[in-house]
Amino acid sequence: MSYLVLARFWRPQKFDEVIGQEHIVTTLKNSIKIGRIGHAYLFTGVRGVGKTTAARILAKALNCEKGITEEPCLACSSCKEIASSTSIDVREIDGASNRGIDSIRELIERVEYKPARDRHKIYIIDEVHMLTMEAFNALLKTLEEPPPYVIFIFATTEPHKIPATIISRCQRFDFRRVPIRLIMEQLKKISSAEGIEISDGALRVIARESEGSMRDSQSLLDQIISFAGRVIDTEQVREVLKVSDRRWFFDLLKSSVDSDVPGALMIVDQADECGISMKQFIHDFAKFLSESLKLKAVGAKWKEESTFTDAEAENILSLLKDLSAEDLARRLNLVVSAANEMADPKHASKLPRLTVEVCMVKLANLGELLPAAEILDRLFSFSKGAVKKKPEHVPEWLTREEKGNIEDTGDRGDTGGAVPVLSRDRSFKSFIESLEKNREPSAAYLRHGRLIRESPDEIVLEYDDSDEGGYFFSMIERHRAHIEGLANGYFAPSAPELRFELKKTAKKLEHAETRREIERVKMEKLHSNEAVRRAVEMFSGEVVEINIK
Numbered sequence: 001m002s003y004l005v006l007a008r009f010w011r012p013q014k015f016d017e018v019i020g021q022e023h024i025v026t027t028l029k030n031s032i033k034i035g036r037i038g039h040a041y042l043f044t045g046v047r048g049v050g051k052t053t054a055a056r057i058l059a060k061a062l063n064c065e066k067g068i069t070e071e072p073c074l075a076c077s078s079c080k081e082i083a084s085s086t087s088i089d090v091r092e093i094d095g096a097s098n099r100g101i102d103s104i105r106e107l108i109e110r111v112e113y114k115p116a117r118d119r120h121k122i123y124i125i126d127e128v129h130m131l132t133m134e135a136f137n138a139l140l141k142t143l144e145e146p147p148p149y150v151i152f153i154f155a156t157t158e159p160h161k162i163p164a165t166i167i168s169r170c171q172r173f174d175f176r177r178v179p180i181r182l183i184m185e186q187l188k189k190i191s192s193a194e195g196i197e198i199s200d201g202a203l204r205v206i207a208r209e210s211e212g213s214m215r216d217s218q219s220l221l222d223q224i225i226s227f228a229g230r231v232i233d234t235e236q237v238r239e240v241l242k243v244s245d246r247r248w249f250f251d252l253l254k255s256s257v258d259s260d261v262p263g264a265l266m267i268v269d270q271a272d273e274c275g276i277s278m279k280q281f282i283h284d285f286a287k288f289l290s291e292s293l294k295l296k297a298v299g300a301k302w303k304e305e306s307t308f309t310d311a312e313a314e315n316i317l318s319l320l321k322d323l324s325a326e327d328l329a330r331r332l333n334l335v336v337s338a339a340n341e342m343a344d345p346k347h348a349s350k351l352p353r354l355t356v357e358v359c360m361v362k363l364a365n366l367g368e369l370l371p372a373a374e375i376l377d378r379l380f381s382f383s384k385g386a387v388k389k390k391p392e393h394v395p396e397w398l399t400r401e402e403k404g405n406i407e408d409t410g411d412r413g414d415t416g417g418a419v420p421v422l423s424r425d426r427s428f429k430s431f432i433e434s435l436e437k438n439r440e441p442s443a444a445y446l447r448h449g450r451l452i453r454e455s456p457d458e459i460v461l462e463y464d465d466s467d468e469g470g471y472f473f474s475m476i477e478r479h480r481a482h483i484e485g486l487a488n489g490y491f492a493p494s495a496p497e498l499r500f501e502l503k504k505t506a507k508k509l510e511h512a513e514t515r516r517e518i519e520r521v522k523m524e525k526l527h528s529n530e531a532v533r534r535a536v537e538m539f540s541g542e543v544v545e546i547n548i549k
Contacts, residue, residue, distance in 0.1 A: 005218075005219070005222055006190060006194075006218040006219070006221060006222045007215045007218040007219050007222070010190055010218060011053055012050070012053050012057065013057070013060075013074055013083060014057060014071065014072065014074070015029055015054075015057055015061075015070065015071075018050050018053065018054060018057070019050070019178055019182050019183075019186055019214060020049070020050075020176060020177075020178035020179060020182050020214070021049070021050055021054070021175055021176065021178075023176075024043075024054065024173045024175060025054075027173070028054070028058060028061075028070075028173075029070040032061055032062075032068060032069070032070045033070055035068075037062065037068075037151070038151075038170075038171045039146050039150065039151055039152065040143055040146075040152040040154070040169055040170040040171065041055075041058070041151075041152070041153045041154065041170055041171050041172075041173065042128075042154045042156070042159070042162070042166075042167060042170035042171065042172045042173065043055060043153065043154065043155045043156070043173050043175060044155075044156055044157070044159040044172065044173070044174050044175065045157070045174060045175025045177075046157055046175075046177060046211075046212060046213060047157055047213055047215070047216070048210075048213030048214055048215030048216045048217075049175045049176065049177060049178055049212065049213060049214060049215075050175060050214065051126075051155040051156075051175055052124065052126055052155050054173075054175075055124045055153040055155060056082055056083065056090075056124070057072070058153065059082050059087075059090045059120075059122045059124065059153070060072035060074070060078070060079045060082050060083070062119060062120050062122065062151065063078045063082065063087075063089065063090065063118040063119050063120055063122070064076060064078060064079055065077065065078055065079075068119070078117070078118050087118070088115075088117065088118075089115040089116055089117060089118040089120065089121050089122065090118070090121075090122045090124065091121075091122070091123055091124070092124045092126065093107070093123060093124065093125045093126070094126055094127065095125050095126055095127040095128045095129065095130040095131050095156075096127050096130040099130045099131045099132055099135060100132055100134075100135060101132065101134040101135045103135070104131070104135040104138045104139050105138060107123065107139075108138065108139070108142050111123075111142055111146060111147060111150050112147070114147075114149060115149055119149070120149050120150070120151050121147075121149055121150050121151070122150075122151045122152075122153065123150070123151070123152050123153070124153045124155070125152070125153070125154050125155070126155045127155070127156060127157070128154040128155065128156050128162065129156045129157075129158045129159070129161035129162050133163070136162075136163050136165075136166055139166070140165055140166070140169075143166065143169050143170075144169050152170075154166075154170065159172075176212075177211070177212025177213070178212050178213070178214045179212075180204070180207045180208065180306070180307050183206075183207040183210060183212075183214060183217045184200070184203045184204060184207045186214065186217075187203050187206060187207065187217055187218070187221055188203060190218065190221065191203075191221070194225075195230060196225060196230050196231075196232065197230060197231045197232065198231075198232040198233075199232065199233050199234055200309075201233070201234035201309070202224075202232050202233055202234045202236070202237040204307060204309065205234060205237045205238060205241070205243060206220050206221055206224070206237060206241075207307070208307040209241055209243060220241065223240060224236065224237055224240050224241075227239075227240045228240070242275070242276065242277065242280065243284065244271060244276055244280065244281050244284040244285070245271075245274075246288065246312070248267050248270065248271055249284070249285050249288040249289075250312070250315065250316065250319070251263065252264055252267050252285060252360065252363075253288075253289070253292065253316075253319060253320075253331075254319055255267070255360075255363075255364055256331055256360075256363040256364055256366065257319060257320075257322075257323055258364075259364050259365065260364060261360075261361055261364040261365070264360040264361070264363065264364050265357055265360060265361070267360075268281075268353065268356055268357055268360055272353055277352075278342070278352035278355070278356050279339075279342045279343065279352055281356060282335060282338050282339045282355075282356050282359065283339050283343075285335055286332065286335045286336050286339045289328065289331060289332040289335055290332060291306055291307060291308065292316050292320065292328060293325060293328050293329060293332055294306070295308065295313055295316055295317060296316075296317070296320050296323075296325050296328055297325045299317075327366075330366060331363055331366060334359060334362055334363055334366070335359060335363070337359075338355055338356065338358075338359040341355060342355055342356075426490060426491055427454070428451060428454050428459050431487065431490050431491070432446050432447055434490065435486065440486065442475075442479055442482065442483050442486065444472075445472050445475045445479070445483070446461065446476075446483070448463070448468070448469070448472040449461030449462060449463050449472070449473075449476070449500065450462045450463070452501070454496075455496065456494070456496060457496055457497065458496050458497040458498075458499055459487075459496050459497070459498050459499070460499045460500075460501065461476075461498075461499070461500050461501070462500075462501045462502075462503050463476075463500065463501070463502050464502075464503050465502055465503065465504050469502075470502070473500065473502050476500050477500070480498075480500075483498065484498055
């Protein structure tokens, strides 16, 4: 007897043997149990997840000699013939080979004849999306009102290509990818029955490479047994499948986190020397980062469905503890872009290794992305005059003497802004000059005040109540906390108290309405200036001072 491949030998023969599709199995068994059998079914899902298998089992359940049953006997002539695809009344049709209108017309003509022996005449059309639009249109009427003994079962990997008029006449069942753990369990069961000794790591690699397809995983196992014999380890699986070593990907991710360009390029060199396709390498790295992102975002809940071992998952979480999910997503986006570029036949790189190396350099130089909440928090702290740590770089605008007088602020919250803490031997004039050199907007508010009194204990500024003076006094009041923080930093360790006074003048306007009208006219003139308007919009700023020369 000729050898039967594992995928065929271990093909499920009953509903309970179908793996990973419990939601579909339960629905079909219940519909049989209560006698609610549809006349048309649509089974959708990726390759190798059990669509055609489920269609055959459903056909057995409906045509079994012991009656319509959710548990076909598998021993009667009908069950055996359906299993071997030789049944007269259960016809399997390849949609890709019989896609034209003539094939469908022939099918429609045969529908009118009753079953030769069995209870139902069942048509299983695989890859039904390959039918032409004319063929679909010809099938519509028969599909909507077939004879009572006819049942259609369509299977497809691309349901979006099927006309809505066809889908609406079917009961649709969406088959899921089989989870990694279930594939591993089934492969382990098969290996044990076949007398194969295989490591869990090898099973995990096979399950991962099958991408949720039970049939693909069994075909891969068949191929690996032919190469390695009856004792299989992880390295043999990687060699046969030309799969990248996951340790490379972990090291690449670490190089990215550590900004280690030489280390990343060295790993690419190792993969190339091992004969790994650069296209496959970048594709596998993208999948690794995708799983790492899910692990980072979901945590322990994802570990069960992940292809990572427990040790791998813990190592990755430890590596990513200081990296946000957003930063990891940016890295994944870079790698996916490189993978898409290499996969696109129109733009496929003639130097694939160079494309990968450029991607790795970008990854290693990708800076940290601060969350928006943290940026806002820092801006808010800055506006309040809070400095959390000593400046890492001394501003260039400081004099040599000032640079030498910088003192460590530690974590004091009473110092402010970007102005470093200096010795107390500073004047109010030098304070304003230092702010101007640092392009601090509040320098303009202070500059327009008259210095009334300056001592180690207090600095008093006076503003008149004219339109201009009143404006700058209002800005001082609005930003008082920030200005006090800057002063605390400049005059530390003992800063003088800042006092601001508004002096009333004899030129005070008598009517508030007149004052508001003047302000309105001034604002209209200001906003009518195109250059000013565009500058304010571009920088989201405000007018501080107007100089007309």
